[in-house]
Amino acid sequence: MTSRKYRILVVDDEPSVLTTYRMILEQKGYDVVAAASSGAARKALESAKLDLLLCDLSLEEKDSGFEIIDYARSRQPGLPSLLLTGYASRDVSERAQRSGISVLFKPIDIQEFLGTITTKLRNAHEQAQASGQ
Amino acid sequence: MATPQMRMEHSASLRLEAIERRPAVLRRQSTLRLLGAERSEEIYPVLLEEVVALGFPRALIGMADFESGDLIPVAALNCSRKYQQRFRVSLYAGDDPVIRVLQAGNPMVIPAAGLGQNRLYCHPVVYRNRNFCWEAERERRMDCLAVENFKRKRRLQLQEQGCAICELRAYAGVVLVDLKPSSGVRQIAELRALIEIANRYLGRIFRTEHHYNRMTDMEITIRQMETVMLSMADPVILTDANHRVIMQNKAAERFFKVPEQVSEGRIRAVELNNLLFSAALSSMAVSGSETSRDLTLVDAIEGEELLFEAVCAATYSRDGLPTGMVTVMRDVTDLRRADQEMRASMEKLRAAEELVRQDRDRLNLIVENVGDPIVVSDGAAKIVLLDPLAQELFGPDKEGERDPIRIRNQAKLDAYLTTFTFSFSDRDSSPLRLVHPGSRGEIEYDARSGKIYDERGQVAFTVTVLRDFTAVRKLEQLKLERRMLEIEKFAATGRLAGTIAHEINNPMEAIKNAIFLLTDKVQADSTPVYQILKSETERVARIVRQMLGLYRTADQVGSLEINTIVEDTLLLFSRQLEHSGIRVQTKLGKLPQAVGSADQLRQVLSNLVVNARDSMSHGGVLQVRTRHLPAPDGIHGWVRILIADNGSGIPGNILESIFEPFVTTKGEKGTGLGLWIVKGIIENHAGKIRVRSGVGHGTVFKLDLPVVR
Numbered sequence: 001m002t003s004r005k006y007r008i009l010v011v012d013d014e015p016s017v018l019t020t021y022r023m024i025l026e027q028k029g030y031d032v033v034a035a036a037s038s039g040a041a042r043k044a045l046e047s048a049k050l051d052l053l054l055c056d057l058s059l060e061e062k063d064s065g066f067e068i069i070d071y072a073r074s075r076q077p078g079l080p081s082l083l084l085t086g087y088a089s090r091d092v093s094e095r096a097q098r099s100g101i102s103v104l105f106k107p108i109d110i111q112e113f114l115g116t117i118t119t120k121l122r123n124a125h126e127q128a129q130a131s132g133q
Numbered sequence: 134m135a136t137p138q139m140r141m142e143h144s145a146s147l148r149l150e151a152i153e154r155r156p157a158v159l160r161r162q163s164t165l166r167l168l169g170a171e172r173s174e175e176i177y178p179v180l181l182e183e184v185v186a187l188g189f190p191r192a193l194i195g196m197a198d199f200e201s202g203d204l205i206p207v208a209a210l211n212c213s214r215k216y217q218q219r220f221r222v223s224l225y226a227g228d229d230p231v232i233r234v235l236q237a238g239n240p241m242v243i244p245a246a247g248l249g250q251n252r253l254y255c256h257p258v259v260y261r262n263r264n265f266c267w268e269a270e271r272e273r274r275m276d277c278l279a280v281e282n283f284k285r286k287r288r289l290q291l292q293e294q295g296c297a298i299c300e301l302r303a304y305a306g307v308v309l310v311d312l313k314p315s316s317g318v319r320q321i322a323e324l325r326a327l328i329e330i331a332n333r334y335l336g337r338i339f340r341t342e343h344h345y346n347r348m349t350d351m352e353i354t355i356r357q358m359e360t361v362m363l364s365m366a367d368p369v370i371l372t373d374a375n376h377r378v379i380m381q382n383k384a385a386e387r388f389f390k391v392p393e394q395v396s397e398g399r400i401r402a403v404e405l406n407n408l409l410f411s412a413a414l415s416s417m418a419v420s421g422s423e424t425s426r427d428l429t430l431v432d433a434i435e436g437e438e439l440l441f442e443a444v445c446a447a448t449y450s451r452d453g454l455p456t457g458m459v460t461v462m463r464d465v466t467d468l469r470r471a472d473q474e475m476r477a478s479m480e481k482l483r484a485a486e487e488l489v490r491q492d493r494d495r496l497n498l499i500v501e502n503v504g505d506p507i508v509v510s511d512g513a514a515k516i517v518l519l520d521p522l523a524q525e526l527f528g529p530d531k532e533g534e535r536d537p538i539r540i541r542n543q544a545k546l547d548a549y550l551t552t553f554t555f556s557f558s559d560r561d562s563s564p565l566r567l568v569h570p571g572s573r574g575e576i577e578y579d580a581r582s583g584k585i586y587d588e589r590g591q592v593a594f595t596v597t598v599l600r601d602f603t604a605v606r607k608l609e610q611l612k613l614e615r616r617m618l619e620i621e622k623f624a625a626t627g628r629l630a631g632t633i634a635h636e637i638n639n640p641m642e643a644i645k646n647a648i649f650l651l652t653d654k655v656q657a658d659s660t661p662v663y664q665i666l667k668s669e670t671e672r673v674a675r676i677v678r679q680m681l682g683l684y685r686t687a688d689q690v691g692s693l694e695i696n697t698i699v700e701d702t703l704l705l706f707s708r709q710l711e712h713s714g715i716r717v718q719t720k721l722g723k724l725p726q727a728v729g730s731a732d733q734l735r736q737v738l739s740n741l742v743v744n745a746r747d748s749m750s751h752g753g754v755l756q757v758r759t760r761h762l763p764a765p766d767g768i769h770g771w772v773r774i775l776i777a778d779n780g781s782g783i784p785g786n787i788l789e790s791i792f793e794p795f796v797t798t799k800g801e802k803g804t805g806l807g808l809w810i811v812k813g814i815i816e817n818h819a820g821k822i823r824v825r826s827g828v829g830h831g832t833v834f835k836l837d838l839p840v841v842r
Contacts, residue, residue, distance in 0.1 A: 014639045014642070014643065016639075016640070016643035016647075017639055017642045017643045017646065019643075020642075020643050020646030020647050020649075020650060021646060023646075023650050024646055024649060024650060027650065086634075086635050086638035086639065086642075086681060087635065087681070093705075105678070105681075106638050106639070106641075106642050107638060107641050107642055107645055107674035107677060107678060108642065108645075110645070110646070110649045
């Protein structure tokens with residue numbers, strides 16, 4: 001189990017941004033699934049079990065990042081999720097806080113980005129181990 | 134001698150011839166005895182003795198008592214009491230023979246009344262003289278009683294026995310002598326001559342006595358007058374026709390008589406007084422009509438100057454010639470001083486009155502021009518004065534009636550006045566909504582009142598000025614609208630910037646990620662270029678992040694609960710601050726509501742809190758305080774927000790330009806936009822921002838936002 005790669009779903013409607021995220025994460029040794037729309041994201045969520053969800057708030061289609069995360073959690077409760085957004089609004093902060101979702105505001109410092117991902121995955125792993133025992 | 138004259142007049146003249154032949158020796162003796170009498174009553178016994186010495190058995194003198202109206206025996210010789218009483222009769226008993234003789238004025242022999250009785254010689258004695266008395270002569274009058282009686286033709290009028298000239302009360306009486314049957318004509322003539330002489334002496338003594346008495350009386354009167362004069366406190370001076378002093382009282386001597394042992398100055402004073410006095414007298418005498426005059430004299434003893442009012446009266450002799458003057462002087466110094474003082478007081482009063490009048494006029498002018506209704510009420514909150522504008526709101530209209538609007542207005546005013554008058558505060562202001570009787574529109578007034586206290590510290594009056602608040606409100610509304618427009622404009626600009634930033638954001642994200650992916654993949658000679666690419670991109674990212682913050686400032690302008698906004702902002706940053714080891718101290722005062730954009734204010738506070746946090750990288754204390762600063766006019770005011778840290782502080786050279794864009798103390802990490810945005814927002818809210826800072830001590834920001842009551 002320990003040698004298994006963490007699987008991360010990245011959702012962003014900007015292809016260039018999505019590509020760079022995927023490349024960075026792959027470079028860091030993660031198994032990355034990239035989705036450019038909410039539809040693609042739902043399909044990805046249905047097809048495989050994930051360790052982490054990274055989602056942009058504003059998507060091209062009707063669903064927002066919150067809906068994708070909600071959907072993911074309905075399928076996989078307690079899935080660590082990270083919301084990425086360029087709109088640093090209070091409403092978003094408050095909603096994310098209520099739902100226990102971490103938020104990173106764009107432009108994102110890459111070191112902070114990678115640090116947060118590592119922390120999230122470690123916490124989830126420790127929790128799973130604690131509950132598994 | 135009276136004898137020849139008498140003989141001419143009296144009917145018994147023939148018989149009188151004999152008297153002439155009577156031995157002169159005897160007559161001289163009797164005459165000398167009679168002459169020895171000093172007083173009138175001394176004559177009576179001497180006469181009676183001489184009568185008896187002539188050989189008559191008894192004699193009696195009866196005198197008229199004008200008070201009782203009787204003839205009363207006053208002296209008698211050899212007469213029994215009973216005999217004397219026979220002659221006590223009324224002067225008006227016309228049928229009595231003795232009275233008849235007295236009235237007739239001629240001596241007569243009354244025949245014997247009965248058996249064993251003698252004839253009675255009855256001789257009237259009346260005050261009379263051939264010559265005028267001194268008084269009559271001096272006054273050149275012919276009605277001297279003595280002469281009248283001497284020349285008398287008719288019956289003697291007993292009631293008229295008083296002299297009109299010298300006021301002498303004359304005498305009248307009879308000498309009654311019992312005749313012997315043997316008494317002859319010669320004897321009777323002798324008797325008659327004796328009585329005549331006695332009467333002449335009696336008259337003379339009587340007159341002398343009268344004059345003596347008169348003189349004595351006069352002396353007493355003079356002495357009394359003198360006493361009166363001397364006892365008068367006012368100077369009294371009697372002067373002769375040449376204004377020489379005849380007499381003066383003690384009070385006058387003080388001024389006009391040179392006192393003993395006195396300095397030359399005093400003597401001069403007296404001389405001057407005399408000079409002034411005689412000058413005054415002369416001029417008064419010349420003018421004739423003037424009877425009083427003011428005179429300033431120097432008291433020779435005390436040396437003080439006194440003002441006198443000299444009142445003069447001329448004295449005249451009996452024949453109407455002026456003989457001098459009596460001058461009474463009244464010390465009017467105090468009177469004049471009092472008068473002057475009164476005049477001065479009067480002047481002062483008049484001046485004060487004038488001042489008060491001017492003040493009142495000025496006040497009235499002010500009151501009329503204030504343009505606000507003014508109400509004055511007394512200590513019992515009862516309205517005593519309304520200016521024309523207040524009259525319009527509360528007073529009766531021209532017909533003296535009041536419509537319901539005015540009554541309601543007054544009820545509201547009364548309620549306010551009562552509360553204020555009996556409150557403990559000296560001044561007060563509170564809103565008062567009244568309806569204007571003319572326009573029937575509601576006006577919000579700001580009633581501002583003050584108390585006027587009396588000397589006992591009780592409320593005497595209260596003055597209330599009603600300021601039409603609607604005008605102020607309207608102005609404030611206008612200002613607010615302008616401000617809102619500014620805020621709105623700022624928000625729109627912010628939104629635009631935010632939208633642009635957002636649009637840049639995604640490409641930025643991709644560029645940034647791409648740069649990251651190229652790490653370690655660039656050739657060594659390209660590394661500096663790569664570094665420039667990386668750092669400049671990071672800078673663009675920061676600016677974009679700052680600009681993104683502006684995107685949110687889209688909310689409506691409205692009432693702000695500043696304390697709530699402060700608390701929310703601090704709550705948002707509480708975890709970060711705690712993490713940085715920063716302690717937050719808040720002191721939030723009671724604040725009125727301000728008007729503005731809550732989001733923009735939140736951004737202001739956020740920026741300042743973030744700056745404070747960044748300046749305290751090693752921990753510290755963040756103080757946030759709010760306070761209401763009311764303006765003296767009671768309407769306007771400020772809300773002050775103070776944000777202070779004890780962090781690194783801002784260097785002096787940067788402090789001046791701190792609010793300019795792109796000025797930062799944070800080097801690469803800062804955008805230099807935060808305080809610029811803060812200032813923009815505060816100024817849009819018509820507020821003020823000030824900063825105080827010391828390197829190593831910390832920084833204090835003071836924000837003042839306007840509030841309107």
